[in-house]
Amino acid sequence: MDGPHDLGGKEGFGPIVTDEPDVPFHHEWEGRMWGISRSSGAPGVTIDWWRHVRELIDPVDYLSRPYFDSWAQTELATYIHAGVITLDEVKSGRSASRKERTAKTISAADAIAFDGASRADFARTIEAAPRFAPGDKVLTKPFTQTHHTRLPAYARGKPGTVHAHHGAHVFADENAKGNDVAQHIYSVVFEAKDLWPEAGSRRDRIFLDLWESYLEPS
């Protein structure tokens, strides 16, 4: 999706605010949002569907509202889309249905243990042999999808070199639709001069992790 989230190489966002408090949460509500997202989620939501729902936030809101605020809106949208929460409930601020279950109460030690167990593994075994090997020259596809994709606009239609093969991983574009299908995935390296007109002879190289269907032999 050519949305506001696809920020690589966009200009005009100004300097980076590098000095910030050295604490994980700068406001209490940020911590609440983090805790909500770590302890719950709408049914059937894959990580790529969640990302896509966030990408679908109105572009002006996406670029102007605080980061964890976009998580709150994304969570609400996924719950509404899944039929767990209704828009009327959001408007009234009250649940219209009886409480059907009791959420688990855990300690910080439990949370640390859960975190250690939540090691989502995206590697899959597939029959297809990898089409590319390290050192191969490739050309990225000029277009992908109008929906969720992980080939950023700045790296489309560009020449690169396969740096490493990482086996097969669940393919993000399909995972967003709930389909657990995998493709070979590669670390592909691009020279800055092939991506940016002003790069000149700068010794910058940009590495992206790209699924096989994003690539053509070159």
Added chain:
Amino acid sequence: MTDYDPAKVAEIHRHLHSHLPSEPALRVKALESLLVEKGLVDPQTIDAWVEAYSEEIGPKRGAAVVAKAWTDDAFKARLLSDGTAAIDELGFVGNATAHLKAVENTDGIHNLVVCTLCSCYPFSLLGVAPNWYKTAAYRSRAVRDPRGVLAEFGVEIADDVEVRVWDSTAELRYLVVPQRPAGTDDLDEAGLAALVTRNAMIGTDRVLSATAPEAS
């Protein structure tokens, strides 16, 4: 999962735009209240997660990994060849680190990590990402003007040093292994870990001090 309907979600977002309060704290409160009322979230469990990511799960884990790599060549070799297996030895695998790749800075190479498409970050190893990492300013420029970005962090990179930018476009997550500062031969692992800054493990810091900052 639920039916896949991006157009419907875009419509939901427009409704939320109209009906949610503007203040972020009130939006999160609205979400939390509904989830608590429905029995889907427990407020104490939210507290527990905040505590876990404020105390235990944070950059000190990554720093311990780096310090171990500096003092144990065999561990460093394992870290660079299979990051996840190596940090698993220390019990640090978890949220977003099942596919960890460690990349090493050298005299001739500097590594910088970004996620241009969202804000992917090795949470169980480095904790919650700093705010700047999630801003449009950083995400847009890290891949295009990494030396300019680094200069804003006070890091000057010589022309003959190669800058490698790692855009986290899939489920691999990156840990930068900074160079061990000179003059630290007498330090043990804990002493070395205290020298490793979070930014150095993302790549927005390069030359580490040989003395730890005073505890404030």
